[in-house]
Amino acid sequence: MTVLIRGGTVVTAESSFRADVLCAEGVIQAIGPALSAPAGAETLDAGGMLVMPGGIDPHTHMELPFMGTTASEDFYTGTAAALAGGTTMAIDFVIPNPGVSLLESYQTWRGWAEKAAADYSFHVAVTWWSEQVREEMGILTREHGVNSFKHFMAYKGAIMVDDGVLLASFGRALELGALCTVHAENGEAVYHLQRKLLEAGITGPEGHALSRPPEVEGEAANRAIAVAAVLGAPLYIVHVSTEEATQAIARARASGQRVYGEVLAQHLVIDESVYRDPDWARAAAHVMSPPFRPKHHQNALWAGLTSGQLQTTATDHCCFCAPQKAMGRDNFTQIPNGTGGIEDRMSVLWHHGVGSGRLTPSEFVRITSTNTAQIFNIYPRKGAVAVGSDADLVLWDPAGRRTISARTHHQNVDFNVFEGMEVQGRAYATLSQGRVAWKDGDLRAVRGAGRYVDRPCFPPYFAAIGKRNDLARPQAVVRKPAVHNTP
Numbered sequence: 001m002t003v004l005i006r007g008g009t010v011v012t013a014e015s016s017f018r019a020d021v022l023c024a025e026g027v028i029q030a031i032g033p034a035l036s037a038p039a040g041a042e043t044l045d046a047g048g049m050l051v052m053p054g055g056i057d058p059h060t061h062m063e064l065p066f067m068g069t070t071a072s073e074d075f076y077t078g079t080a081a082a083l084a085g086g087t088t089m090a091i092d093f094v095i096p097n098p099g100v101s102l103l104e105s106y107q108t109w110r111g112w113a114e115k116a117a118a119d120y121s122f123h124v125a126v127t128w129w130s131e132q133v134r135e136e137m138g139i140l141t142r143e144h145g146v147n148s149f150k151h152f153m154a155y156k157g158a159i160m161v162d163d164g165v166l167l168a169s170f171g172r173a174l175e176l177g178a179l180c181t182v183h184a185e186n187g188e189a190v191y192h193l194q195r196k197l198l199e200a201g202i203t204g205p206e207g208h209a210l211s212r213p214p215e216v217e218g219e220a221a222n223r224a225i226a227v228a229a230v231l232g233a234p235l236y237i238v239h240v241s242t243e244e245a246t247q248a249i250a251r252a253r254a255s256g257q258r259v260y261g262e263v264l265a266q267h268l269v270i271d272e273s274v275y276r277d278p279d280w281a282r283a284a285a286h287v288m289s290p291p292f293r294p295k296h297h298q299n300a301l302w303a304g305l306t307s308g309q310l311q312t313t314a315t316d317h318c319c320f321c322a323p324q325k326a327m328g329r330d331n332f333t334q335i336p337n338g339t340g341g342i343e344d345r346m347s348v349l350w351h352h353g354v355g356s357g358r359l360t361p362s363e364f365v366r367i368t369s370t371n372t373a374q375i376f377n378i379y380p381r382k383g384a385v386a387v388g389s390d391a392d393l394v395l396w397d398p399a400g401r402r403t404i405s406a407r408t409h410h411q412n413v414d415f416n417v418f419e420g421m422e423v424q425g426r427a428y429a430t431l432s433q434g435r436v437a438w439k440d441g442d443l444r445a446v447r448g449a450g451r452y453v454d455r456p457c458f459p460p461y462f463a464a465i466g467k468r469n470d471l472a473r474p475q476a477v478v479r480k481p482a483v484h485n486t487p
């Protein structure tokens with residue numbers, strides 16, 4: 001398959017420039033003015049459009065077994081919907097139940113993901129600790145291309161881990177050259193508040209937000225940062241939703257600590273008023289953790305992205321349909337947590353980010369693709385428009401308008417948290433491995449075409465960390481043996 005993208009403006013994390021792009025055999029073969037189309041090539045007219053690296057979503061949960069049910073989006077439908085929105089790769093999560101082998105769980109998730117229509121990779125969650133976990137982390141990094149390990153500081157009684165596990169696991173990951181990520185909410189505080197709210201007779205979705213106030217995220221973010229600092233380990237905090245956590249990350253980064261922050265498209269534009277919706281199902285459809293926040297937190301998150309204090313954007317795409325959400329009809333703690341967004345992230349961020357002047361087109365590319373590729377060490381294979389990079393590209397129509405709706409989206413869920421949102425900026429065409437998978441409303445996703453992407457350990461920033469830790473290493477003090485003057 002050879003595709004010539006003609007007449008577009010290439011936008012990278014660094015710059016924008018007019019150039020044609022020639023793709024063949026799954027990679028970018030040439031970039032330059034007035035390229036000629038080889039015989040048999042498909043030519044895409046990109047006049048008036050931007051040619052950007054395909055979006056990378058570093059946080060999804062396709063077909064996740066969770067809270068007594070399974071997320072409704074599977075690896076095929078979810079990656080197909082991603083392609084329709086200009087996202088060409090997802091990094092999903094292997095989440096072993098406590099006590100279950102990480103390696104066996106990884107093989108299970110690999111099996112599920114074989115149906116994917118676009119490239120994918122996996123963070124692996126450390127949900128318990130033992131010598132076996134330590135050993136399997138090594139095998140996963142050495143033999144399976146895993147370079148990131150997730151830790152849930154929430155979900156007490158299920159997948160939550162304590163500080164002892166954080167210390168052991170962060171230390172092990174540091175040895176292996178792998179990055180640790182955290183879901184930063186104080187799970188003990190959430191559990192305590194859940195009990196108090198239920199005792200007070202608050203059972204509706206509003207209880208979910210009340211049980212997870214911003215302080216619960218702020219405390220956990222600070223604690224995870226402190227644990228990482230003690231060990232000299234880098235840290236990545238997923239779905240940062242509050243001013244408190246944003247400030248914690250900014251303080252850590254200002255001190256020279258290597259901490260990265262991720263923001264969900266949903267948390268940037270939806271606020272906690274959704275939980276006061278008189279319609280129970282609509283309120284419950286917004287139950288996710290961390291919950292949607294009072295509006296002022298959005299300003300902090302946008303400022304974090306504009307200033308570079310927060311680096312990546314994601315969706316935490318974890319979908320549950322109305323009957324599933326209704327499992328918590330009488331008790332908000334039993335509403336499966338999760339919302340979707342993988343198809344709409346790019347449009348929402350372009351409209352509210354670039355359209356509002358908060359982001360330049362290059363900054364948009366940085367936070368939707370390039371930063372994620374660099375942090376998870378798959379750059380420039382991914383997240384770049386460069387000769388030799390994978391031909392994962394989006395032809396972005398900055399003038400294209402659409403109204404987001406569950407009635408028209410390709411996601412396998414009966415609700416869209418951005419329902420009714422009118423956005424300007426849309427994917428006109430999406431190339432995955434150099435093949436046109438989406439073009440002007442025509443979805444040509446191929447089940448099983450997606451590849452598992454190995455992510456090597458020791459990203460470039462680990463070398464810097466190694467030097468910094470060596471400098472900080474405590475030196476043994478050699479003392480002369482005490483001399484005792486015998487009386």
Ligand code: URQ
Pocket residue numbers: 061066183287288289290316318337338339
């Ligand atoms: O916590 C997560 O990231 C997973 C379980 C998805 N659910 C959610 O509410 N964010």
Ligand code: ZN
Pocket residue numbers: 183238239289290
């Ligand atoms: Zn989470």
Ligand code: ZN
Pocket residue numbers: 059060061316318
């Ligand atoms: Zn998640």
